[in-house]
Amino acid sequence: MCSSDLTxxxxxxxxxxxxxxPAGQQAxxxxxxxxxxxxxxxxxxxxxxxxxxxxxxxxxxxLRTRSNTFGAVFRVRNVLAREIHAFFQERGFxxxxxxxxxxxxxxxxxxxxxxxxxxxxAPPRDDAGAVDYSKxxxxxxxxxxxSGQLEAEIFACxxxxxxxxxxxxxxxxxxxxxxxxEFWMVEPELAFADIHDDMDLAEAFILHLVRSVLEHCAExxxxxxxxxxxxxxxxxxKLAGASFARMTYTEAMDHxxxxxxxxxxxxxxxxxxxxxxxxxxxEELVGGPVFVIDYPKEIKAFYMRCNDDGKTVAAMDLxxxxxxxxxxxxxREERLEHLSRRIVEMGLPPENYEWYLDLRRFGTIPHCGFxxxxxxxxxxxxxMGNIRDVIPFPRTPGNASF
RNA sequence: GCCUGUUUAGCUCAGUCGGUAGAGCAAGCGGCUGUUAACCGCUAGGCCGUAGGUUCAAGUCCUACAACAGGCGCCA
Numbered sequence: 001m002c003s004s005d006l007t008x009x010x011x012x013x014x015x016x017x018x019x020x021x022p023a024g025q026q027a028x029x030x031x032x033x034x035x036x037x038x039x040x041x042x043x044x045x046x047x048x049x050x051x052x053x054x055x056x057x058x059x060x061x062x063l064r065t066r067s068n069t070f071g072a073v074f075r076v077r078n079v080l081a082r083e084i085h086a087f088f089q090e091r092g093f094x095x096x097x098x099x100x101x102x103x104x105x106x107x108x109x110x111x112x113x114x115x116x117x118x119x120x121x122a123p124p125r126d127d128a129g130a131v132d133y134s135k136x137x138x139x140x141x142x143x144x145x146x147s148g149q150l151e152a153e154i155f156a157c158x159x160x161x162x163x164x165x166x167x168x169x170x171x172x173x174x175x176x177x178x179x180x181x182e183f184w185m186v187e188p189e190l191a192f193a194d195i196h197d198d199m200d201l202a203e204a205f206i207l208h209l210v211r212s213v214l215e216h217c218a219e220x221x222x223x224x225x226x227x228x229x230x231x232x233x234x235x236x237x238k239l240a241g242a243s244f245a246r247m248t249y250t251e252a253m254d255h256x257x258x259x260x261x262x263x264x265x266x267x268x269x270x271x272x273x274x275x276x277x278x279x280x281x282x283e284e285l286v287g288g289p290v291f292v293i294d295y296p297k298e299i300k301a302f303y304m305r306c307n308d309d310g311k312t313v314a315a316m317d318l319x320x321x322x323x324x325x326x327x328x329x330x331x332r333e334e335r336l337e338h339l340s341r342r343i344v345e346m347g348l349p350p351e352n353y354e355w356y357l358d359l360r361r362f363g364t365i366p367h368c369g370f371x372x373x374x375x376x377x378x379x380x381x382x383x384m385g386n387i388r389d390v391i392p393f394p395r396t397p398g399n400a401s402f
Numbered sequence: 403g404c405c406u407g408u409u410u411a412g413c414u415c416a417g418u419c420g421g422u423a424g425a426g427c428a429a430g431c432g433g434c435u436g437u438u439a440a441c442c443g444c445u446a447g448g449c450c451g452u453a454g455g456u457u458c459a460a461g462u463c464c465u466a467c468a469a470c471a472g473g474c475g476c477c478a
Contacts, residue, residue: 008428021436029436048413048428050439055470056413068439110477147478172476173403185478227439264474275474328478373478386471398469 008049009041009066054389061393061402069228072220073390076213077378083212084165084186084374087205093161093188098148100167103140104352110170112143113181144169148187149369150356153332156189156367157359163188165374173397177386178324180375182395189369195305195314195331198368199291202318202327203244205372206289211240213381221381229383235321236381238288245290249312252277252292255285272299273317275324282319289320302342303356304330305368316370323380329370336360 006012013036021029046060047067057064064070088095101115117137118124124132133141148164155162168185188205190197213221214236225233247255256267256277265274273281273292282290293316294307304313318327333339339360343350378390388394393402 043429044412045428046412048439050413050427052413053471168478170477174476175403175471176474176476177472179477183478187478325478371478376478 006035006037007041007043007045009045009047009063010037011039012037054386058388058394059401065392068223070389072217072223073378073382073384074392076217076220076382077390079213079216080209080374080378080381081165083209086212087208088161088163088188091161093163094155094159096148096152096155096162096164098145098151098164098166098187100145101138101142102145103138103142104150110146110172112146113169113171115142115144146170147185147371149189149371152187152189152369153356153359153367156191156369157363157365160191161188162191175397177388178376178379180387180391180394180396181400183387183391184374186372186374187369189367191367192365193331193368194366195293195316195368198329198331198370199244199246199293199316202291202316202329202370202372203289206244206318206327206377207240209377210236210381214240224382224384232383242288244318245286245288247290247292248294249273249292249296250294252281256280270296270298278319278324279321282324283321287321289318289326292317292319297342300330302346302348303332303339305333305335306338306342314368318370320380322383323376326376326380327370327372329368331366331368334360334364334366336364 014030014032015034016030016032018028018030021027047057047063052067054069057067057070065074085095102112115138118131118133118135124135126132133139136142145168147168148166152162152164164185164187166184167182169182170179171181172179174181188201190201193201221233221236225231250269252273253267253269256263256273259280260266263274263276263280265271265276267273267277272295281292282288293314294312295315295317296311297304297306297313300313300315304315306313314331316327316329317325320326333342336357339357340350343353375387375390378384379387382390384390388396
């Protein structure tokens with residue numbers, strides 16, 4: 001082969017001498033003495049030495065990792081994954097491999113993907129005509145996990161501080177730049193801890209990840225700062241030395257009501273925070289990450305601990321500029337009678353929660369935890385606008401290529 | 403699921419008042435050479451998303467559908 005085969009996309013081996021470079025934009029250069037093309041690419045190679053749209057590159061996800069943007073994204077993603085383990089392992093947390101296939105749909109976190117070996121066209125039916133899941137592979141209806149939290153609670157209430165880090169699935173028809181049907185979630189669970197310990201951990205965790213990336217991915221972050229998200233480096237550097245603001249839902253609502261005119265959805269006490277409200281709090285009012293705690297109990301999950309006011313629960317969300325909610329967590333209701341009552345109040349079938357209630361019947365402890373959407377963290381750090389571009393092979397409604 | 407927008411060359415996009423298409427990059431050929439998501443010349447390359455409709459005439463106007471994007475909801 002000759003050098004004319006050395007087109008964009010070709011692979012090759014170069015032998016030469018590494019020397020300091022006089023050019024401004026690189027430190028070293030290779031003076032080649034020998035060049036071998038190992039695999040030529042041909043004129044139909046779809047990528048070029050120019051900017052492509054991320055939508056186009058998404059269609060060729062098997063080739064897009066050859067671009068500088070996706071190289072940088074997945075190097076940063078790798079460092080973040082490594083540092084998640086480092087952070088928790090250094091603090092003595094147990095890494096729990098929570099199950100992927102789950103038969104406990106007692107989470108309510110989202111629609112489950114069903115896992116079945118029954119024939120779709122003609123499943124076995126019982127006398128009432130309903131699908132007979134006792135004939136299914138697991139003997140009951142099964143699905144892909146929507147959260148490892150409940151399993152993490154089991155471990156936290158026996159082994160102590162625990163975390164999960166694994167794939168999570170939501171069959172929601174969500175079409176946004178912040179949602180995936182398959183994503184990775186980090187879920188620590190703290191034993192003998194309250195909502196304030198939970199926030200302290202979340203803050204230390206985010207700061208560790210930001211500082212680690214600044215330390216280990218300086219070159220890639222400079223690339224994002226220049227090509228993807230101007231100002232990103234300054235934002236991260238500022239964040240690395242900051243402490244996060246904290247406010248109650250009621251305080252946040254007071255702030256929102258003062259500027260209610262600017263919102264499409266008018267805020268009022270009792271309503272969940274809209275995206276535009278979250279953005280205002282993080283981007284304008286605070287200008288950085290902010291914890292919001294003590295939400296009205298009606299808009300939060302059954303397992304969150306009731307506060308003494310009888311109206312709110314010890315829930316906390318961490319809102320960050322641009323991405324919005326990056327962490328959602330709570331202190332768990334450890335009091336048997338309160339938890340039982342909430343299950344009934346929310347119309348959930350109590351028989352599904354017996355094992356969960358056992359954790360309160362037998363040696364209950366105060367505990368808490370949170371979930372971090374891993375891809376949202378990668379988005380936050382890199383400044384990438386679409387979550388489909390920070391996971392190798394995105395799964396979204398209507399798309400599971402590769 | 404709802405709202406808005408987009409769909410024209412391999413890619414990124416122009417295309418005026420409706421009169422059968424242009425640029426840059428890529429590709430091919432040639433030149434240049436301290437270049438870096440460079441430069442110069444030439445050459446090719448188009449069922450204008452799909453299906454209907456209006457019109458003498460549709461890339462352009464209308465309808466439906468599809469794909470994609472952005473925003474919203476759901477959440478992480």
